[in-house]
Amino acid sequence: MKSYRKELWFHIPTRRGFINITPEVESAIRESGIKEGMVLVNAMHITASVFINDDESGLHNDYDKWLEELAPHEPVGQYRHNDTGEDNADAHMKRQIMGREVVVAVTDGQLDFGPWEQIFYGEFDGRRRKRVLVKIIGE
Amino acid sequence: MKSYRKELWFHIPTRRGFINITPEVESAIRESGIKEGMVLVNAMHITASVFINDDESGLHNDYDKWLEELAPHEPVGQYRHNDTGEDNADAHMKRQIMGREVVVAVTDGQLDFGPWEQIFYGEFDGRRRKRVLVKIIGE
Amino acid sequence: MKSYRKELWFHIPTRRGFINITPEVESAIRESGIKEGMVLVNAMHITASVFINDDESGLHNDYDKWLEELAPHEPVGQYRHNDTGEDNADAHMKRQIMGREVVVAVTDGQLDFGPWEQIFYGEFDGRRRKRVLVKIIGE
Numbered sequence: 001m002k003s004y005r006k007e008l009w010f011h012i013p014t015r016r017g018f019i020n021i022t023p024e025v026e027s028a029i030r031e032s033g034i035k036e037g038m039v040l041v042n043a044m045h046i047t048a049s050v051f052i053n054d055d056e057s058g059l060h061n062d063y064d065k066w067l068e069e070l071a072p073h074e075p076v077g078q079y080r081h082n083d084t085g086e087d088n089a090d091a092h093m094k095r096q097i098m099g100r101e102v103v104v105a106v107t108d109g110q111l112d113f114g115p116w117e118q119i120f121y122g123e124f125d126g127r128r129r130k131r132v133l134v135k136i137i138g139e
Numbered sequence: 140m141k142s143y144r145k146e147l148w149f150h151i152p153t154r155r156g157f158i159n160i161t162p163e164v165e166s167a168i169r170e171s172g173i174k175e176g177m178v179l180v181n182a183m184h185i186t187a188s189v190f191i192n193d194d195e196s197g198l199h200n201d202y203d204k205w206l207e208e209l210a211p212h213e214p215v216g217q218y219r220h221n222d223t224g225e226d227n228a229d230a231h232m233k234r235q236i237m238g239r240e241v242v243v244a245v246t247d248g249q250l251d252f253g254p255w256e257q258i259f260y261g262e263f264d265g266r267r268r269k270r271v272l273v274k275i276i277g278e
Numbered sequence: 279m280k281s282y283r284k285e286l287w288f289h290i291p292t293r294r295g296f297i298n299i300t301p302e303v304e305s306a307i308r309e310s311g312i313k314e315g316m317v318l319v320n321a322m323h324i325t326a327s328v329f330i331n332d333d334e335s336g337l338h339n340d341y342d343k344w345l346e347e348l349a350p351h352e353p354v355g356q357y358r359h360n361d362t363g364e365d366n367a368d369a370h371m372k373r374q375i376m377g378r379e380v381v382v383a384v385t386d387g388q389l390d391f392g393p394w395e396q397i398f399y400g401e402f403d404g405r406r407r408k409r410v411l412v413k414i415i416g417e
Contacts, residue, residue: 001140001279001417003314005385036142037276038179040316040381044392046331052239053185053231058219062228063235066210071344080336089340092331096341096376098235100330103179103242103381105274107144112272114183133390135383137315137416138276139140140279175281176415177318191378192324192370197358201367202374205349237374242318242381244413246283251411253322277415278279 004032004136007044012126015073016094018060019121021050021132025104026111028134035109037138041119042101044131047091049098049122067094067124091124098122106138143171143275146183151265154212155233157199158260160189160271164243165250167273174248176277180258181240183270186230188237188261206233206263230263237261245277282310282414285322290404293351294372296338297399299328299410303382304389306412313387315416319397320379322409325369327376327400345372345402369402376400384416 006028010019025041041050053059071093076082079089102119105112111119121132145167149158164180180189192198210232215221218228241258244251250258260271284306288297303319319328331337349371354360357367380397383390389397399410 001315003416005383005390037140038177038274038316040383042382044395046392046394051235053235054220056220056223058222059228059231061219063232066232070209070348080339081332081334083336084334089337092337093341093344096329096331099238099377101381103181103240105144105179105181105272107274112144112274114185114270114272116185117183131392133383133392135316135385135390138142176279177316177413190374192374193359195359195362197361198367198370200358202371205371209348238377242379243320244283244318244411246413251283251413253324253409253411255324256322277281 001137002034002139006134008132009129010121011129012123015126016064017123017126020055020118021121022119025119025134029106029136032136034106034136034138037106037136039104039106039136040101042133044133047088047095047125048130049095050102050132051098051122052102052117052119054116055118067097070097088125094124140276141173141278145273147271148268149260150268151262154265155203156262156265159194159257160260161258164258164273168245168275171275173245173275173277176245176275178243178245178275179240181272183272186227186234186264187269188234189241189271190237190261191241191256191258193255194257206236227264233263279415280312280417284412286410287407288399289407290401293404294342295401295404298333298396299399300397303397303412307384307414310414312384312414312416315384315414317382317384317414318379320411322411325366325373325403326408327373328380328410329376329400330380330395330397332394333396345375348375366403372402
């Protein structure tokens with residue numbers, strides 16, 4: 001069994017945002033030389049997500065609005081986590097809806113994807129550098 | 140390390156529905172000959188889910204009603220994704236709540252499950268053929 | 279490829295609660311002798327979660343309140359699942375929001391974590407003994 005590890009760094013200048021990171025994950029798979037196995041892609045921060053969905057700006061707009069309805073940022077005083085001096089309790093909730101990680105099959109050296117699957121980094125407390133871990137195991 | 144890949148195809152005649160796919164995943168594990176490892180089961184479409192829960196029709200009814208409350212289908216014009224000509228923005232949200240994939244331990248050639256765990260395909264934009272990927276790695 | 283399996287047992291005396299299980303998962307990794315690979319940690323029950331987030335009591339309080347808003351326990355008669363004699367339909371929903379499982383990279387014999395990542399068992403229908411499965415594969 002072979003394994004390969006790579007960190008991807010992102011800096012989103014706004015509080016919230018989505019970036020398509022599929023090309024970076026594909027690069028890591030090529031670098032690994034692994035042809036058959038699984039790749040784990042996870043946010044290393046607890047106010048961010050990695051998820052798979054559509055690369056369509058209208059949908060990302062809908063996600064942002066919907067997550068704000070389910071877990072609003074304001075008023076920040078509604079959350080006990082923010083009593084610690086933080087203002088990002090909502091980001092910890094949004095991340096649970098969208099998920100921490102994805103596991104994707106690697107087949108014939110490629111992401112084994114359906115026609116519209118793309119991997120996104122979802123940021124809910126940005127304006128600083130944050131990391132995603134890519135770990136690939138297989139042969 | 141061995142690996143095995145199989146696609147499962149489904150056609151749900153309604154917009155939404157749940158199917159127990161545990162027997163199909165068990166068959167794939169037997170076909171793989173893998174005794175110890177992990178199995179990834181994921182929707183290959185971004186308006187569908189694979190999840191693990193109870194095979195109880197009342198609960199599935201509750202899930203359907205609850206997901207409609209959290210991300211209603213109507214009015215379709217409330218979602219910017221639907222400006223593209225689609226009417227399935229809600230399905231992209233329901234799928235995030237229920238999840239894209241499950242990873243299950245394979246132990247002694249079996250799904251290593253607790254007493255009530257069953258694997259479901261959750262469809263949120265059906266009435267067409269769609270796929271689930273099963274990828275097994277191990278020995 | 280090596281694999282290792284361990285069950286962790288918990289008894290939460292209240293209906294709902296969160297426990298940091300990171301030390302138990304770290305012990306399992308040490309016992310496995312696996313240096314590079316992946317660890318799967320999943321609830322074996324369908325009214326409980328395993329998730330990764332912050333070990334901060336204010337946040338756990340926020341999660342509990344938020345999950346009750348999204349999927350209230352009362353009135354129990356609002357759920358068809360509870361017609362079976364159960365009163366835990368809400369727990370099956372809360373578990374979908376928080377997730378069944380996490381997959382974490384194992385690197386150099388350790389959980390490959392960002393600075394604040396910790397693994398939690400989330401109980402939504404406690405007051406009885408329940409299990410978490412740890413499965414590690416790698417080399």
